[in-house]
Amino acid sequence: MKVGIVGVGITPFRSATPEFSWKELMYDGAQRAYADAGIDPRTDVGSFITCAEDYYEGFGIFDEFTPDQLGAVLRPMHTVGGDGIQGLANAYMQIQSGLADVVVVESHSKASDILTFEGIVAHGLDPIWNKPLGGHPNYLAGLEMDAFLRGSGNTAKDCALIASANRRAALLNSVAAYGARVTPEQAAASPGLWAPLRSLDASVLADGCVVLVVAGEKAARRMAARPVWVQGIGWASDSPSPETRDWVRPAYARIAAAMAYRLAKVRVPANAFDLAEVDDKFSYKELQHLEAIGLARKGQSGKMARRGDLGAGGKLPTNVSGGSLGCGNVLDASGLHRIAEAALQLRGDAGKHQVDGAERAVVQSWRGLPAATGAVAVLGVGP
């Protein structure tokens, strides 16, 4: 049975949303998705899934606090402690198994409620092996960027191109929080943080909520929005120990892609897609992920950026939404946001940043530091 995305709701991302509680933010995102799908959540939905991490929310057992604002009171409901695409995978399985016809997937960031974000990231490190070292946990990104550039042959200049391109692209996306006319030279000259990583190589936290309505084929065809089919989906984790991970071609991305491509019958990924949304929480991550999921050969992703292949009119438009660098890092909602952007593109509803004639897209996510977990989905429109 085919599984389709039939409703998309995105709240505008902002650096802070003091006017909303996290419940009210979720309600805002959910209302938009239900209006898009043309459904009533109180009667038309079989199961609800949220993707959240207690340490980001700031209180325990977040699962218990989700039903009211999603219209899920006294309905099947659970939380995935992971990235939004992992939530979509759960929805896919529930529909394929016949448990539900229509499933809602939600993820959000209320990062502005977190006063000590670095402390939360540091708390994700191994308590005996890495934590006692102390220091700012983002040095992991510096280490990884250095290893990736050396191992692949891409350069810090290529990363500056991404830092610039995604912020500029975001100026056309009304959802984005951090669109800016940044030049590659400006990015390359921004203050060094954890060499070779510079401040404009890093995304900035944002608040926002993304909600998808997902349905089996029969139910999908009754919905208001044109279905975007989930043709393949996969997820994986690399080692929890940073020292053990593959920093040139991250295993979580490679394995998740292989899983999704097998399901979607994608044999030559480099030629299979009209559009890509890949994680860019740091600029080098976009290049690293493009190579890891087979969209660029080793060391060639920087060249693709230089040739303009990744732009809106290029060979493989990548992160034309602005990505995390341009839209903001919305934590575990980042993957779901990429799915939402790709779905709107395939429907032809992406507005000013619409890519002409896109029919098949690949979307890839990473949970962010210090995780080595990610997911991949292949989306398509058509019969």
Added chain:
Amino acid sequence: MTARIPRFPGVELGPKDLESGVVTTVRYRPEAKFAWSAGEAMTRFLAELEQGRLIARECKGCDRILFPPRMFCEECYRPTDAWVYVRDTGTIETYSISYLDTDARRITEPILVGVVSIDGASPKMGMMHYFGEMSKDDIRIGMRVQAKWRAARDRTGSVLDIEYFRPMRGG
């Protein structure tokens, strides 16, 4: 130990063993601080508490008075319609007599805790709080109670602006 097994085999460990290093542990205090935006509904609710008032939202879809207030009705899944004050009086719906304090130490003066159905709010829209000016022998389900507010200058916009609920005079 149970009646049938007077002594389990093995080595018993107590807090002293952990402190003295017999068991190897690693200590760490995370930097985990948060400040939650109260949002539209609860911001007004907390501001009203500071004034010594309880406020709710009305949903005209299901004709309920939602307390504490929320901007959307979770049953009808629509925006709620209006602000309405409810009273600071109510009825004890359920209670417990706690003989342990928050550190699980045994106490002689028990803590009385429970849920009060607030006058003017819909059923199942009560408030959990403490009871005072009554003994464990006085407290009963159905007892009429009223909020004992802190002095205006001591209120901070918190549910603790109510010190406790006390028996209603003549109730």
